Amino acid sequence: xxxxxxxxxxxxxxxxxxxxxxxxxxxxxxxxxxxxxxxxxxxxxxxxxxxxxxxxxxxxxxxxxxxxxxxxxxxxxxxxxxxxxxxxxxxxxxxxxxxxxxxxxxxxxxxxxxxxxxxxxxxxxxxxxxxxxxxxxxxxxxxxxxxxxxxxxxxxxxxxxxxxxxxxxxxxx
Numbered sequence: 001x002x003x004x005x006x007x008x009x010x011x012x013x014x015x016x017x018x019x020x021x022x023x024x025x026x027x028x029x030x031x032x033x034x035x036x037x038x039x040x041x042x043x044x045x046x047x048x049x050x051x052x053x054x055x056x057x058x059x060x061x062x063x064x065x066x067x068x069x070x071x072x073x074x075x076x077x078x079x080x081x082x083x084x085x086x087x088x089x090x091x092x093x094x095x096x097x098x099x100x101x102x103x104x105x106x107x108x109x110x111x112x113x114x115x116x117x118x119x120x121x122x123x124x125x126x127x128x129x130x131x132x133x134x135x136x137x138x139x140x141x142x143x144x145x146x147x148x149x150x151x152x153x154x155x156x157x158x159x160x161x162x163x164x165x166x167x168x169x170x171x172x173x
Contacts, residue, residue, distance in 0.1 A: 009085045012073040017161065019066035019073075023098075024154040026059050027147060046121050053114055060106045067099045088164070094157045101150045109143045 034055060042048035074095060078087045116139060120132035 009077065009080060009082055012076045012080075013085060013161075015069050016073045017158075019069040020154055020158050020161075022062055023066045024151060024158065026062060027151045027154070030055065030059060031147070031151075049117055050121070053117060056110065057114075060102075060110065063102050064106065067095075067102060070095055071099070086164075088160065091157065091160055094153050094160070098150055098153045098157070101146050101153070105143060105146050105150075109139065109146070113139050113143060 035052060038048045038051055038055075042051060074087055074091065077085045113136060116132060116136040120129055120136055123129040123132055
């Protein structure tokens, strides 16, 4: 492997791991620390819910950047052709599924949920407010499930990368 190809692959693989770390680590922090802290600290459902909506919007922007980095890096590794950094079909499939799920959340479900949440916050009538929150939570359930699926897929992609590095070093995986 040439020095130039080595640096390119090192950068590509490092950026992939960084992007996956942001994606997977970000979800773990949001789910395991931020959500419980918000609902145990903030005064009411309105302020806590609005904060979490903004937090997930920020996370979603990071996910868009991460998917771009992962896709470009994967493309570079495939184009480079270096056997030590080959791209497996499993990596492509998992990354495509992660991107598809992220697109559904970011482009379709999250905007709908944010609109339902804003509508519920704006209502003064308690019955109408309760109905609006029920509609919000019905939509929010699949969003949470899709985030969890993406978390598992991200961890699977990390495992694939670790296993590939073991095989390259001759360590049985």
